[in-house]
Amino acid sequence: MATLLQPEKVLYLVRGEKKIRVPLSQLYFCRYCSELRSLECVSHEVDSHFCPSCLENMPSAEAKLKKNRCANCFDCPCCMHTLSTRATNIPAPLPDDPTKTTMKKAYYLACGFCRWTSRDVGMADKSVASGGWQEPENPHTQRINKLIEYYQQLAQREKLERDRKKLARRRPFMPQAFSEKYGLGTRLQRQRSGAPISALYGLSLKEGEDQKEITIEPAQALDEVEPLPEDYYTRPVNLPEVTTLRQRLLQPDFQPAGASQLHPRHKHLLMKRSLRCRKCEHNLSKPEFNPTSIKFKIQLVAVSYIPEVRIMSIPNLRHMKESQVLLTLTNPVENITHVSLYTCEEEDPDDINSTAKVLVPSKELVLAGKDAAAEYDELAEPQGFQDDPDVVTFRKSNKIGFFIKVIPQREEGDVTVAFKLRHDFRNLAAPIRNTEEVEATSEAIWLTHHVELSLGPLAT
Amino acid sequence: MFIIGMLVPNSSNVKIAMGAVVCVESDIRGDVTIGARTVVHPKARIIAEAGPIVIGDGNLIEEQALIINSYPENMLPDAEDVEPKTMNIGINNVFEVGCVSQALKIGDNNVIESKAEVGRNVILTSGCIVGACCAVNTCEVIPENTVIYGSECLRRVQTERPQPQTLQLDFLMKILPNYHHLKKTVKASSTPARS
Helix, strand or coil: CCCCCCHHHEEEEEECCCEEEECHHHCEEECCCCEEECHHHEEEEEEEEECCCCCCEECHHHHHHCCCEEEEEEECCCCCCEEEEEEEEEEEECCCCCCCEEEEEEEEEEECCCCCEHHHHCCCCECCCCCCCCCCCCCCHHHHHHHHHHHHHHHHHHHHHHHHHHHHHCCCCCCCHHHHHCCCCCHHHHHCCCCHHHHHHHHCCCCCCCCCCCCCCCCCCCCCCCCCCHHHCCCCCCHHHECCHHHHHCCCCCCCCEHHHCCCEEEECEEEEEEEECCCCCEEEEECCCCCCCCEEEECEHHHCCCEEEEEECCCCCCCCCEEEEEEEECCCCCCEEEEEEECCCCCCCCCCCCEEEECCCCCEEECCCCHHHHHCCCCCCCCCCCCCCCEEEEECCEEEEEEEEEECCCCCEEEEEEEEEEEEECCCCCCCCCCCHHHHHCEEEEEEEEEEEEEECCC | CCCCCCCCCCCCCEEECCCCEEECCCEEECCEEECCCCEECCCCEEEECCCCEEECCCCEECCCCEEEECCCCCCCCCCCCCCCCCEEECCCCEECCCCEECCCEECCCCEECCCCEECCCCEECCCCEECCCCEECCCCEECCCEEEECCCCEEEECCCCCCCCHHHHHHHHHHHHHHCCECCCCCCCCCCCCC
8 A cells, every 4th residue: 555655745733923734744843842843933043054066164254254155166157057177188388398389288167967168158268177267356346345334333333322222221330341242142132123224233343443434425326328229129139148037136246138248156055054942942953063964963853753644545535425544643752652633623723724524533542662673573573452443454563554534524625634633742851850750751741733634635 | 460570661771881880789770871980889779760861970879869760640651652751960979878869850069968859850950969858849940059958948059069079989989899799880781680
């Protein structure tokens, strides 16, 4: 029997600031709050930067200096693939004897996907394999840098004034230098949605530096604009020469309209992020520092704590007729878990999507613990669980298959059912209060989750 | 009734010029002429059903490539008024692994990448590159130095044509005879032996 592995069919409800319904594989579980967390109710923090093609790590300060781009790798301006360096042999005159020629290596950039080469835009071949390629200089850089400096100074001054006002109100005995140290470094201040200009404060000058006044001249408005060329409306369009919008907007400095001005740009860095629960400030996911490693230092994902429901087979569903749907329930933890299912009550505020009535098994289902060595054990001992054959179809190590009865209520549309899943969870993260009470560490708490299944359309 | 094998083509002879390396395991049927310095890998298939195929010099036809001069889809093979059209392939072309080419006229220095498909009504001029997995089934002449790439078959023009694969051809012409039997390079040979 094929398992319907599409995870979007089974959604778990997350009760955060917003009610989000997501498959279990995309959720995290905070052991300290004992609640499910989705990507929208955690705070994301940047861990490290790395280049996706050369896998080189870069500290965050250096990344900011290089505008989050790798120093060695280039992107094809045409298809955004990674460029590779190719070499040709060209005859070049020897420096000692101009009459004789020797073969020298010349390097050029080429894209393996769309066959773009650096010679297409007129970039000369370089004699060194790496480091010879320069990005074109933006003519407006000076003016932009000056403007940024001016606004940084302005932001810092405003911040100082605001802090001074606050200090004057609350703690008059605090030294003034304190306020600058308590800038946007702490998390609590970061989370409040302050004035937009405070975002620039992080880039400001060092404290204590003499702040010289920077003045900028306002931009000049021009009356005359360069006229369009005369044949602008009559010249036929050379389609291969026109750049696509995507190619153009990937280079916002220049936005070239012609393909012969598309220069390659350095490759964007990717980053590894760590996630943190907003309520208890514990880390939910922390990757390893090494870009080549895919493991995590801390990985509190929901699939390793919450039993997962999957749809195994759906019969033909007919309007107002009862059919049995086969589901599987998998236990991810190593100890025995007791699961009971409940139908949603009549006026349940979470139950907005269901279009069918569902009858769940009334007895409690027992799941065996996950035993990693069980797959190598040929003489699997039969587990001593008494299963009601009407409810439980099969049992295999930590997984059981069971039936639910579904009665579609609507004549058309997809059939969606919802029910509540209640299971016991042993919190191994709780601190040991007393060395004598060993059982207190594995105290079970009961968690309830709202699960929605989408069973597809009615059979015609 | 069932058809054994395939229809008898006009004349089942394969003319392989001197200097060409054609492996015995390749499947060549019909009236096919292969030029000098062309390398045909094992398991390549060149089928001249609806007319002869003329392949020029210096081509590289890799494994599981299919060059077929077939009848147009809406015509029965037994129709009376079908004229055999010759498929012409120029020099220095590369047919990579698993490609399907039905184009009637292919120029020089083209590259048809892996698993690409070129339809019957396409005419490839010189220096064209049909990217991997791109299917070109339109009814047009592809201009010179065009590159067709991507899942949506985007196009762009490159400034220089792809280099002829002389190094690869030389290497293969030395190595392939060490491991495969070759078909005889005679002007007019009998039905080739197949393994």
